[in-house]
Amino acid sequence: MKQHAVLTRVLITVMTYPHPSTTYTELVCTAGVTENLDWVRIYPLDYRYRPGAQRFRKYQWVEVELRPRPPNKDKRPESREPVLESLRVISPPLAEDYGWRARRRIIDNMPHYTVRKLMELYERDYTSLGIVRPSRVLDLEIRGTDPDWKPEWKALRNQTRLFGPPVKELRKLPYSFHYIFECSDSSESHVLMCEDWELGVLFLKEVERLGSALAAAQSVKRKFLDELCGDDRDTRFFVGTRWPFNQWMVLGVFWPPMWSAGQTDLFL
Numbered sequence: 193m194k195q196h197a198v199l200t201r202v203l204i205t206v207m208t209y210p211h212p213s214t215t216y217t218e219l220v221c222t223a224g225v226t227e228n229l230d231w232v233r234i235y236p237l238d239y240r241y242r243p244g245a246q247r248f249r250k251y252q253w254v255e256v257e258l259r260p261r262p263p264n265k266d267k268r269p270e271s272r273e274p275v276l277e278s279l280r281v282i283s284p285p286l287a288e289d290y291g292w293r294a295r296r297r298i299i300d301n302m303p304h305y306t307v308r309k310l311m312e313l314y315e316r317d318y319t320s321l322g323i324v325r326p327s328r329v330l331d332l333e334i335r336g337t338d339p340d341w342k343p344e345w346k347a348l349r350n351q352t353r354l355f356g357p358p359v360k361e362l363r364k365l366p367y368s369f370h371y372i373f374e375c376s377d378s379s380e381s382h383v384l385m386c387e388d389w390e391l392g393v394l395f396l397k398e399v400e401r402l403g404s405a406l407a408a409a410q411s412v413k414r415k416f417l418d419e420l421c422g423d424d425r426d427t428r429f430f431v432g433t434r435w436p437f438n439q440w441m442v443l444g445v446f447w448p449p450m451w452s453a454g455q456t457d458l459f460l
Contacts, residue, residue: 197257197275201227201282202234203298204248206321206430206443209392210240210362212345217241218362220389221443223270223321223432224254229302231270231321232258233432240360246279250390250444251295253283266435268320292448299323299428299446306375307382310431311438320433323446326373329427330381332417334409339366365392367409369416371429371442384431386442391416420447 206223213219213236220239226232234256239247248254256279258272286294304323305313313319340346341364369386391412398408421427430444 195259197259197278199255199278200232200258200272201253201255202232202258203253203286204250205299205446206432207239207250207389208387208443209365209389212341212348212362213238214344214348217359221387221432223430223443225298225302229298233268233271233321234258234274235261235266235271237274237276242276242279246276246281248279248281249285251286252281255280255282268318268433268435270319270321271435291451295446296448304428306377307384307431307440308375308378310440314433314438320435322431324375324429324431326371326421326427326429327376329371329373329417329421331372332386332413332421333370333372333383334413335368335370337366337368338364340364363396365395366405367395369409369412373429384429384440384442386416386445388416388442388444390444416445420445424450426450 202224203226204222204224206221208221210218210220216236216238218238218240219236222234222237222239224232224234257275259275261268261271261273288295302323304325307324310319310322310324313322341362369391370383371386372381372383374381394415395408395412398411399405402408402411419425425447426449428446429442430446431440432443433440
């Protein structure tokens with residue numbers, strides 16, 4: 193029996209690159225922060241198949257009825273099942289104003305962890321979303337992957353094309369990108385795959401502009417390593433797990449400009 197759904201306001205902070213689904217045609221891992229500064233994962237969500245009025249962007253407040261996911265499907269406490277018909281965008285995106293003031297007012301007041309601590313929390317109570325402030329970002333490693341979806345997903349999309357709603361083109365990225373970074377409580381570096389939708393979109397745009405997948409991958413690296421993780425940025429990673437494993441990924445990057453401690457009071 194499904195639990196009662198609660199109307200909840202969520203600031204969207206995480207959207208990953210879409211992937212095919214055997215049940216929902218396509219899914220986007222979506223997460224955000226409530227007005228009480230609690231993490232929620234909104235799943236399942238076929239974002240690209242939602243009506244235009246429900247197409248939110250990162251750092252927009254949305255209102256949606258949410259209920260806990262059944263424990264036999266997902267034990268992670270942040271996971272919520274949306275009543276998709278109730279989804280409503282209620283604000284424009286929070287601006288990248290001076291110092292990212294509106295965004296920092298929320299994100300800076302969220303708990304920050306190390307990867308080691310988050311892994312411990314997952315073992316304790318399945319905590320599966322969090323913010324990591326790396327002490328040093330060493331690299332964004334580019335790895336070649338299969339350039340096409342696995343056969344069962346290709347067959348599923350072909351079947352859906354014949355019998356279901358029109359299937360939108362979903363290009364498979366021929367590379368994966370992995371942040372290599374250190375945390376303050378460990379001398380060993382961590383390697384976490386980055387699944388940020390913005391990374392995927394940038395890659396596809398750069399392929400069109402440069403005419404080369406490898407050149408596009410290098411351009412993505414310059415953006416997501418040199419710029420987003422530059423010395424002038426107070427970089428944080430939004431991270432989450434892949435159920436049912438204690439395996440963490442970078443789901444998004446928060447990269448406001450660095451400021452001195454004396455400036456912080458201006459924005460809180």
